[in-house]
Amino acid sequence: MGGDVEGLGFADLHLHQHAHLAFGGRVIAGAPSGELADALASCRAAHGPHGILDLLGNIGRVVLLGAGWRALLGHRTTGYPAFDDWLRWDDLTHQGAHEDMLRRAVDGGLRLVVMHALHNELVYRLTPGARGPGNDMAVVDLQLAAAHEMEASIDARSGGHGRGWYRIVRTPEEAREVIASGRLAVVLGIEVDTLFATPGVEPTPASVRAAVAKYHDAGVRHVMPCHLRDNAFGGAAFALLLHWSRSAGIFSTVNPLGSLPVYRMRTEPGQTDTYRYRGGHRNPRGLTDLGGVLVDELMAHGFLIDVDHMSAATRADVLDRTGARHYPVVAGHAELLTTSRPELRSERQLTDAEVARIEAAGGVVALLLRQSVQAGPATSRGTSDTFAEAYRHLLRTAPGAAGGFGSDLNGFAGSPGARAGASVQYPFPSPVGTASMPRATLGTRTFDIADHGVAHAGMLPDFVAELRVAGLSEHELAPLLRSATRYVEMWERAMTAR
């Protein structure tokens, strides 16, 4: 294990490595650990013959990622060793962060990930053959246990307890030590709609305090108070076609054709023309009293609080409450409003003023890897070019907040596709350290970012290298290349301010 200079190493602040355990085990196919031949065997058991039961994946590829209509007909289920139809950037439902992939990313400079346990009760209910528990926190528990098992299994193959490269960290000091030794610091996080809820039980300040303590004991250090729907703590961003305004009529500009009444919320037009998405509406629901209890309790324990997916009103309340204590917050898979396509500007994105507030308190903004709302020619949409543009805007607005990226692998965001024009020449020098990186291989497949985009987590170093080709200077890349340490600095600040 080679030590790195000056705490170098990049961070992925939004990775759903164990999402194969979410949604009744039938949506994300493939396990993140164990022999590749077993972990990524055929997806037929989960997705049916020719992947025809993978409704979310097949429809999602067409609707969200612009794949041709043929994707609706399913896919070849062959996994290892040929990986005929999957392990590709425009895929949503096959494991993209197996340990062999992650290990290559570590060789190329990845030093910290936030592993978010993920679930969605609605997707669970709609998934044919869903097995196991269906409520958010029960599924979170499965994924947290799986992360600990994975750590133990890698330890066992690396000479014993504490010897492996996959280290779940509970303090900033532990994280610094892991980063300095060239290994991967894994911060456990949670992203669900009903954080800390017990089905059928009305949450109280006492139950919230107990849950924060319980999950702190379980090793969780980073949480998202809100996800896709309004919950006991606050409002969700009005930002997806699954969001439905209770304040507007059917087939209005606010509820256009194609939007669905899945997550209902009250909305109102913004005071300014900041937002344009669907009549510029936003969700006025802010942080509730119980949400205030949650934020105070999270601060008392030194949790990293993630403000993504919140309504602008809730985010403002959280920034007020944390800001009063000089306590930093994080946006782990952010999009930026100013540089987005005007018609898509919604409260899911951060305004320049919000980014500046996050910077002022010592927080971090990590950009979503696939920047699909970012303005730019259609050919560059969601590639390293649009990431580079958004990242440049972040450096201009709040350089102190710039910190890595959130891949959202296994989280239905898709990954960057191939860049038009020049790309990485193999072998390329690792963005961090001294390794020379040949093309990634898994089974009998070889991956080249110029042809395949970011097909899995192993290609994160290729993406960072491609950002140089896309025009980012060494000076511009510097904050990204030390973003693992930047996250730890934020964490230390949180521990001091709590």
Ligand SMILES: [Zn+2]
């Ligand atoms: Zn499949």
Ligand SMILES: [Zn+2]
């Ligand atoms: Zn998310």
